[in-house]
Amino acid sequence: MVEHYYRNVHAVVFVYDVTKMASFQNLKTWIQECNGHRVSSSVPRVLVGNKCDLVDQIQVPSNTALKFADAHNMLLFETSAKDPKESQNVDSIFMCLACRLKAQKSLIYRDVEREDGRVRLTHQPDPKSNCPC
Numbered sequence: 001m002v003e004h005y006y007r008n009v010h011a012v013v014f015v016y017d018v019t020k021m022a023s024f025q026n027l028k029t030w031i032q033e034c035n036g037h038r039v040s041s042s043v044p045r046v047l048v049g050n051k052c053d054l055v056d057q058i059q060v061p062s063n064t065a066l067k068f069a070d071a072h073n074m075l076l077f078e079t080s081a082k083d084p085k086e087s088q089n090v091d092s093i094f095m096c097l098a099c100r101l102k103a104q105k106s107l108i109y110r111d112v113e114r115e116d117g118r119v120r121l122t123h124q125p126d127p128k129s130n131c132p133c
């Protein structure tokens with residue numbers, strides 16, 4: 001059954017609760033499981049700390065989460081599903097993922113040139129890109 005979640009996956013969002021250290025510590029297990037299902041390293045992954053509106057109950061400091069995100073090559077978003085004004089909102093996570101996926105597609109379909117049977121990457125970063133991340 002779990003296999004279905006990983007088949008043809010395009011992006012992975014790891015979510016923890018900033019008010020529960022255990023949920024942050026469990027991320028390692030989730031990442032291992034994801035890797036165990038051979039999710040390609042080209043599939044974008046983001047880390048999301050939710051419930052950041054509960055400022056008095058925070059157990060996972062932002063810098064701890066940021067180090068973890070960096071170590072696993074992920075962007076970190078701290079969000080609140082309850083209060084969109086708090087920090088980054090949930091929409092921006094999906095905008096970021098959409099942007100990354102679109103950029104990858106452009107690389108594959110637009111920027112690969114075939115010359116004399118050889119593949120050459122010609123991608124240049126788009127200065128007009130309004131990607132939020």
Ligand SMILES: Nc1nc2c(ncn2[C@@H]2O[C@H](COP(=O)(O)OP(=O)(O)OP(=O)(O)O)[C@@H](O)[C@H]2O)c(=O)[nH]1
Pocket residue numbers: 017050051052053054079080081082083
């Ligand atoms: N304050 C606050 N509450 C939230 C937030 N997101 C979810 N909740 C609340 O947390 C409770 C659990 O939400 P669920 O969507 O059921 O999440 P869950 O992962 O199944 O449950 P938990 O592990 O208990 O968080 C509900 O009462 C939600 O209203 C948030 O960003 N801020």
